[in-house]
Each structure stands twice: as C-alpha cells, then as structure tokens.
Amino acid sequence: FDENRQLKLDELSNVIKTEHIRVLLVNLPNNPSGMTVSKETMIKLAEFARENDLILICDEVYNRVIFTGEPETMLSFAPERTVVVNAASKEYLIPGHRIGYVISKSPTLTDVFLKKLVRCQNSCPNTVGQDVFIEMLEKEVDELRKGESPSFLEPVIKQLKERRDALADALQKAGFELFGNRPSDGTIFMIAKIPEEIKLSGEEFIEKALEMKKISGIPASACGKPGWIRFSFGSMTMEDIERFGKNIIEVVEA
Known part of the structure; x- marks a missing residue:
C-alpha cells in the first residue's frame, strides 16, 4: 500500500513472480498505520490472489475497531483461499483475556496444517478468558436474533x-x-x-x-x-x- 492507501498490485505482482511467493500476509485494519481499505480494494485483492494462486493469511484482529463504515473480512471475497487470524483480546478490547482463533473454509488448512502449528491447545488453556468470550458471543447472538445490532462495542x-x-x-x-x-x-x-x-x-x-x-x-x-x-x-x-x-x-x- 502507498501513502494514499492504495494497493500497489503491479509492484506486488513482480515480487511474487520473482520470489515464487505462495502465501500473502494481509493485515487489515493495519497496525501500525491504522489504515483500512474499501470493499472495492478488497475485491481487487481477492481477484489478485486467484490470478496468482495465493493463499491469504489475514490478520483481522482489529476488524471491528473501525471509525467509519462497516467491518469487512476477506472471507467474504475469497473464502476458498483465505485464513483469518483473529483475537478476542483485540476484537472485543479485552486485552487481559488472551484468546485467539482462526477461521477458514478449507478443511485442509483447519484440520491438517493448524494442528501442526498450534502449540498451546492442550497445555494450560485459558479457560477464564474462554468463558468471558463465550458469554460475550452469546449476548451478541441474542441481539442479532432480535434484529438488533451488537451493542457492546x-x-x-x-x-x-x-x-x-x-x-x-x-x-x-x-x-x-x-x-x-x-x-x-x-x-x-x-x-x-x-x-x-x-x-x-x-x-x-x-x-x-x-x-x-x-x-x-x-x-x-x-x-x-x-x-x-x-x-x-x-x-x-x-x-x-x-x-x-x-x-x-x-x-x-x-
């Protein structure tokens, strides 16, 4: 992205072809800049990923902490090649409760690769943080079922x-x-x-x-x-x- 917050896809394409890159890490909303991009830009990125046969690992931990518009996720635009990394501690602004999670539509990614990557799933799980997060999610689901917007944030x-x-x-x-x-x-x-x-x-x-x-x-x-x-x-x-x-x-x- 340049300082006008536009994708530099031509430059990125050259790097991908030269370096034989297969996975692209996308951080939106971005840390440290605080930048977000438009829905149209995310659609372009999804098309770019398909054209270059890329897997998108999307760090969306601040996805709901935005000040204009509605939150968007790359899962909406390239679900077949997107892995979303998220964290309740950031998304719900509860930093003391260290809860992270991954979302993907691909069983290969969720059932095979992630099991090799996750190191702390069995030893000392954060049960207190999980209970807090579950309670927050249940409240949001109740509000959505009533046709209401989630109110917490x-x-x-x-x-x-x-x-x-x-x-x-x-x-x-x-x-x-x-x-x-x-x-x-x-x-x-x-x-x-x-x-x-x-x-x-x-x-x-x-x-x-x-x-x-x-x-x-x-x-x-x-x-x-x-x-x-x-x-x-x-x-x-x-x-x-x-x-x-x-x-x-x-x-x-x-």
Missing part, C-alpha cells in the same frame, strides 16, 4: 474515535504529519512523521521524549517507515491526550 468505538481525533489534532499542532494526511481509520494506533526540522531518528526522538516528558511511542522504522512514530490512544483519557499535546510541543521545541 458501540460506546467503546465512540470513545476511541474521540481520543483518535484529539490525538491527531495534538500531533498536527506539534508539527507532525499524519499517515495519508488524515487520522487513522481504525485500530487503537496512529503513526505520525517527525517534523522535518528535527534532525533525529525515530529512536532518538522517542528517547528524548521519554527522558523529557515520559512520552512513549514505537519507532516505525521496524515497519519500513523511518522517521515515523506509532502512538497508541487505546488507554489514554482525554485529559491524558491534552497533557500529551502540551508536552510533545515542548519536546519538539527543545
């Missing part, structure tokens, strides 16, 4: 959107550039480019921010974006973000 998403907007505003006021020049579409993350006048790497800037104001972030150089920082607003209050806005300006100006 609605107030949470509204709160996260307010935090996202406030963080984006604070970063822009401090001179940061947002990815794609707009706030993140989903997840609890946002990446921003360090102001041009600051001649520091992402790692150096975060060390400075941590020492001066105890501001933490993750340099995005590990994701191919040197000079960019990933910030999380998942647990920040509006008061935290207001304080962050003042402090980050002081770090930039120091």
Whole structure:
C-alpha cells in the first residue's frame, strides 16, 4: 500500500513472480498505520490472489475497531483461499483475556496444517478468558436474533474515535504529519512523521521524549517507515491526550 492507501498490485505482482511467493500476509485494519481499505480494494485483492494462486493469511484482529463504515473480512471475497487470524483480546478490547482463533473454509488448512502449528491447545488453556468470550458471543447472538445490532462495542468505538481525533489534532499542532494526511481509520494506533526540522531518528526522538516528558511511542522504522512514530490512544483519557499535546510541543521545541 502507498501513502494514499492504495494497493500497489503491479509492484506486488513482480515480487511474487520473482520470489515464487505462495502465501500473502494481509493485515487489515493495519497496525501500525491504522489504515483500512474499501470493499472495492478488497475485491481487487481477492481477484489478485486467484490470478496468482495465493493463499491469504489475514490478520483481522482489529476488524471491528473501525471509525467509519462497516467491518469487512476477506472471507467474504475469497473464502476458498483465505485464513483469518483473529483475537478476542483485540476484537472485543479485552486485552487481559488472551484468546485467539482462526477461521477458514478449507478443511485442509483447519484440520491438517493448524494442528501442526498450534502449540498451546492442550497445555494450560485459558479457560477464564474462554468463558468471558463465550458469554460475550452469546449476548451478541441474542441481539442479532432480535434484529438488533451488537451493542457492546458501540460506546467503546465512540470513545476511541474521540481520543483518535484529539490525538491527531495534538500531533498536527506539534508539527507532525499524519499517515495519508488524515487520522487513522481504525485500530487503537496512529503513526505520525517527525517534523522535518528535527534532525533525529525515530529512536532518538522517542528517547528524548521519554527522558523529557515520559512520552512513549514505537519507532516505525521496524515497519519500513523511518522517521515515523506509532502512538497508541487505546488507554489514554482525554485529559491524558491534552497533557500529551502540551508536552510533545515542548519536546519538539527543545
């Protein structure tokens, strides 16, 4: 994807043919950028996978944490070649309950390959987390049967959107550039480019921010974006973000 959030399929096609790639890992909504893509783009990706005989492993752990539109899954567009990896801890914002799961229509993938990959299915299973997750799912099923939209995440998403907007505003006021020049579409993350006048790497800037104001972030150089920082607003209050806005300006100006 480019910074306009468009698929670069021509470049990807060349790499696949050169490197003889058979499996493509897709992370949407994306961490660290918070980017989502349109339904039309997902259809193009499904067609691309068929043309190149690719298996899609789709990391969709933030699939329901989006701020515009409705959640989409690659299972809707390429079910015969898609494996979805998901996590209740992210999808339902219950990070203390470490529950992950995999969905696929292919018995070969679910019954053969996954049994070789899963290492913790028998030893010390997270029974408490499973019970919590089952209760949440049962409530959602009851609401759907009544023709109602699942209600659990609605107030949470509204709160996260307010935090996202406030963080984006604070970063822009401090001179940061947002990815794609707009706030993140989903997840609890946002990446921003360090102001041009600051001649520091992402790692150096975060060390400075941590020492001066105890501001933490993750340099995005590990994701191919040197000079960019990933910030999380998942647990920040509006008061935290207001304080962050003042402090980050002081770090930039120091």
